[in-house]
Amino acid sequence: MKLVTRFEAASRSTTELHCLLAEAFNAFCTAPRSSAERYDALQSMRTIEDELATRSPGF
Known part of the structure; x- marks a missing residue:
């Protein structure tokens, strides 16, 4: 998985x-332990999260 940056996350909708x-x-x-893929996903x-x-909850 590609690392999601703070900027990319901010530009996406909540959904x-x-x-x-x-x-x-x-x-x-699914990534192997201690792999770069696992680190990026984490x-x-x-x-x-x-x-x-930081977003207000929708009702």
């Missing part, structure tokens, strides 16, 4: 971020 989060989670689960999840936390 898109939830889809990207699922993709990152799946990539993390960092992407953190970035996406941080961006989602």
